[in-house]
Amino acid sequence: MIIHQFSSQQELNEAGAGIIAALVQTKPDAVLGLATGSTPIGIYEELVKAYKKGRVSFKSVSTYNLDEYVGLPVDHPESYHSYMNQHLFSHIDAAPERIRIPNGNAADLKEECASYNRELEGVKQVDLQILGLGHNGHIGFNEPADSLQNGTHLVELDHKTREANARFFPSIDDVPTHALTMGVGTILKAKMLLLVVRGADKAEILHRALTGPITTQCPASLLQTHPNLVVLLDAEAGRLFQ
Numbered sequence: 001m002i003i004h005q006f007s008s009q010q011e012l013n014e015a016g017a018g019i020i021a022a023l024v025q026t027k028p029d030a031v032l033g034l035a036t037g038s039t040p041i042g043i044y045e046e047l048v049k050a051y052k053k054g055r056v057s058f059k060s061v062s063t064y065n066l067d068e069y070v071g072l073p074v075d076h077p078e079s080y081h082s083y084m085n086q087h088l089f090s091h092i093d094a095a096p097e098r099i100r101i102p103n104g105n106a107a108d109l110k111e112e113c114a115s116y117n118r119e120l121e122g123v124k125q126v127d128l129q130i131l132g133l134g135h136n137g138h139i140g141f142n143e144p145a146d147s148l149q150n151g152t153h154l155v156e157l158d159h160k161t162r163e164a165n166a167r168f169f170p171s172i173d174d175v176p177t178h179a180l181t182m183g184v185g186t187i188l189k190a191k192m193l194l195l196v197v198r199g200a201d202k203a204e205i206l207h208r209a210l211t212g213p214i215t216t217q218c219p220a221s222l223l224q225t226h227p228n229l230v231v232l233l234d235a236e237a238g239r240l241f242q
């Protein structure tokens, strides 16, 4: 595990975007696993800048998103489809046919998960998976539990997760109760994991995830088992590592 701590958000964003851009420059048909949430927004902004300056092209890249809410219309402003268009896809040359986000409105959600799994199995390996961290230690939408699932599946969201995400909705009652998420097994198969964590409110859970026992009660703790985990932190999130 390599941990990089940054004193400014800008440096962190540039470092994150730099790692992704360098991968795509050397491997134009790279497979990227993408995350949503507030954490990666600045990194996506830097990637868009790099694209606009002609430093990187995404036209041959394939992308797989980690998760999506169940039951939000695709064009709902808080759907992860909308998020990805707003923060990344509408600004770069990514090929729509190589962009995949779980469909949380599929008539048959089980079949949607199965087909997402089949597609991911068809890809030899995700080259780089971006990850944020939930306040309860979740990754994607893999919530703390007695056991975790390997592949993409339907989850019921923890109250804590819905509370954390209520800031994006008129009220907590508007936050979806379920989501589709890649499983921890799928996440761990990526060649490289880029975990990005910001803010004092994540310091404790981050410290527990990276230095505490490996337990399904803290899904991010399983990242300790990955041979190529790179962690980008701001000073507030990294407070307990000093």
Ligand SMILES: N[C@@H]1[C@@H](O)[C@H](O)[C@@H](COP(=O)(O)O)O[C@@H]1O
Residues within 6 Å of the ligand: 035, 036, 037, 038, 039, 040, 066, 067, 131, 132, 133, 134, 135, 139, 140, 141, 161, 165
């Ligand atoms: N499903 C997403 C995760 O993929 C994200 O990493 C996490 C942290 O979100 P944020 O970056 O907004 O703190 O929670 C969300 O609910």
